[in-house]
Structure formats: C-alpha cells, structure tokens
Amino acid sequence: MGKNKEEQARLEGMAQALRIAKEKGIEGLEEEIKMRNITGLPCAVSRKAMDECIKNIKNNVVDTFTVLMAYTLHHKFGYGKIRLSRFIEEFNFQAECLLEDYCTWEDLINEMRAECGMELKIRKNDRDVKIN
Numbered sequence: 001m002g003k004n005k006e007e008q009a010r011l012e013g014m015a016q017a018l019r020i021a022k023e024k025g026i027e028g029l030e031e032e033i034k035m036r037n038i039t040g041l042p043c044a045v046s047r048k049a050m051d052e053c054i055k056n057i058k059n060n061v062v063d064t065f066t067v068l069m070a071y072t073l074h075h076k077f078g079y080g081k082i083r084l085s086r087f088i089e090e091f092n093f094q095a096e097c098l099l100e101d102y103c104t105w106e107d108l109i110n111e112m113r114a115e116c117g118m119e120l121k122i123r124k125n126d127r128d129v130k131i132n
Helices: 005-039 047-077 081-099 105-116
Strands: none
Touching: 047 081, 081 105
C-alpha cells in the first residue's frame, strides 16, 4: 500500500525537523518554525534556496532604489555624473553596512532625527498577504 502525498509530506517534514533539531537544537527548530510561519514557505523550500532568494530581492531593491534616487538627484537637483557616482558609491557602502550588521535601520533613523530633526520611519509589513 503506497503512501499518499500528504503522508509523504508529513514524513519529510518530520525528517527535516529532526535534522534541524540535531544541527541547531530545539532553539534552532523553534526559529525555523517561526520563520516558516511568518513567510508561509513550505518545508520543501530549503533554507539555502530561501536565503538566495532573499539576497536577490535585497539586491533588486537596492538597484531599483539607486536608479530612482539617481534619476531624482539628476533631474530635480542638477547632480551630474561625478556627484551621482560619488552618491552611488556611498549609498552602496551604507547598504553594505546594513547588510553586514554594522548598523541598524533604527541607528540611521535616530541619527537623522538627532542631526537633521527629521522624523523618518519604515512602514511595517505586518499584514498577511491574501492569496486567491
């Protein structure tokens, strides 16, 4: 008697949970479950594949934001090639600092508040996406 797909998925999930618990302990398994619940990703999607996807998304966000900022600085504030190149180099450096955890978004927000009196914020993405 063959196993149905649902039973096979359960067994694979249990095996994956066991591997995670052996490698990272119960705390690692709890973190994995929390992450899976937040993202809604099935167990079949590996952590490595997910990390690569997240990295690609982050790079895409930085690239698209760089284009928008460069365009705005050029067309509205007269930045030319040299100032734009310096801006992009510094922007990429700051983005790398965030990625490497040398600073946090909260650090940047607090510094802008202290130095410029600006109240910046990052909108929370705390609502579930409905998939029809």
